[in-house]
Amino acid sequence: MTTPSRTSAPSSTADRERDERVAGRSAYRAVIERLSKASVDKHWEPYRDIPWDDPEFHIDPADPRWELPELDRLGGHPWYRSRSPEVRARIGLWRVATAMKIGLQFENLLKRGLLNYAYRLPNGSPEFRYVYHETIEEGHHGMMFQEFVNRTGMPIRGMPGPLSVIAQVAPWIPLISTELFFIFVLGGEDPIDHVQRRVLKEGRAHHPLEETIMRIHVAEEARHISFARHYLRNRVPRMPAYRRFLLGVAAPLILGVMARIMLAPPGAMIRRFKVPAHVVAEVYLRDPGARRDIRDSVGKTRELCAEIGLINPATRRIWQVMGIWEAVRG
Template identity: 45%
Template sequence: MTMTSTHPKPIAYQPPADKAGTDADYDQIVEDLSAASVHRNFDPYVHIAWDAPEMAIVPGDERWILDPEVDPVGKHPWYRALPVDKQIQIGMWRQANVAKVGLQFESILIRGLLQYASKLPNGDKRFRYVTHESKEECNHTLMFQEMVNRVGIDVPGMPRPLRLLDPIVPLFSTIFPTVFFFGVLAGEEPIDHLQKDFLRAGANVHPVMAAVMELHVAEEARHISFAHHHLRQTVPTRTLPTRMVLSLVMPVAMRVLCSAIARPPAAFRKEFDVPSDVFKEMFWKSRDSQKFLSDVFGDVRMLAEQCGLMNPVSRRVWKALGIDGRASRYRSEPAYEAH
């Protein structure tokens, strides 16, 4: 198999300027996103040179040590005090597990999107876009599993209760589509935020990890853009009581799925004998971890305000769940600019 490069050289899609609300504007945005899916897409077996010498995964590679500026585990004094070989083992396990969680989440998303598409009327422009997105997410599952296989650690991914709910969640795409798209963002935003932070910080990560992050971030820009535009278009059309319920469901969905993705499962604690109090500080008792949890959802808080889902009651729910804070001024605003 021929590989064309060590890293993809993606041009991140820049969505159209946010427009409030006409059907014509929304249709044009969906068309633009569909066109971008055709002209700016990536294949992990073309754009990542998995078999290049510099991509080899070898014992003792310190580039697997978790970044102390970005990763909640890497920031904790307990982790930083460990011997280097132990930091490497934990870093490989954690990053492989995040990839496995990404695969599992994308699998749920693909099934939900295809079910959602199957119920759309003929001529609906969303059919083409969500089918394009499903195809791209299939490539992401291939990419994540390839990374897990090459790291060579049998990681479980999501916590077991969420894995058991796997067959049920896609049903929300047609029964409660708004809640389904909340779930889309709740799964995509934490991974996207973490990967962008790594790339912005210039963290010294292994080339396999860097290549996976670059490709994923480039295409997730479209997927997140569609979810934002879709919710801004559809939520304001709901009745006032429905919007009130949605305003309370939104932060709960964000918090639950963020923990499922960002926090390692119980197997992590058992594998590395992580003290219970240390794990609680990492997720989410320490000041650094609380800031991370808040920063992850700056874009979603902005969206909630744009959709009319921020009200005195819902703000209390965001705060009680530890995910309140300043809303982003624009999508993907870096946390250091917001403070």
């Protein structure tokens, strides 16, 4: 009778783990290929698919449809409601235009980072094609955002100067850690996606140009966000423990800062319309609802970080300090 090999069980375990890795990689590749195909089958071009010169799409700064919704917090404050309809509309248009300017500046950083990432990809990499699809789509978003800003006639700056200078390091993050870069990507994309989906669902009348731009952006950003999440699910569990811990420390810092950049009231708007300091403090700093908005805007990324092992008792404290912690579901 043949005696069973002492190494048969470990070998079987190793084979099973290898098969699981192969299956996981195949499933990941299939997702990337599906996203690339979707970019071919369903995409938009800003100067073909948006009727900029249609009279219905003309931007009138006094149009009441620009007034801030109450979910903006300032929109429901007595100080804002006491302004004239024209001033309320101009404040709302300034808010929308600033969000688009900051969005195109973020996507400029994102595109440069994606190209730095793609530069080092090997032949045959499924990520290469997808990254170029996303880069092209982000280029289209930047064009439609800037065209909108131009047509408002307002002196919109976007990011404050010092922050814009600091942000120039972002495109080089992929040379250090691609995982960290895609945390940064989600830190910029998820809060805006969260807000735009809420705005589109609220049921109020929107200016058709704003609504068209938001719907295009939400549809294409769904692919971009999906890629970042699948990339992190594929890569992070295979990172060495010490690198995974460092990423777990960095993630809440990046997400907390990015959410505030994307959702904070524009300083230039506050100065332009002389919004009192106590009003700003009441609606954006002391209002529990405003803090909840920040926390909720990164909710999906927080759940992802828990899923891929980036949240533990040590890093959870950082999430709490950054004001973006909430017990994850499941």
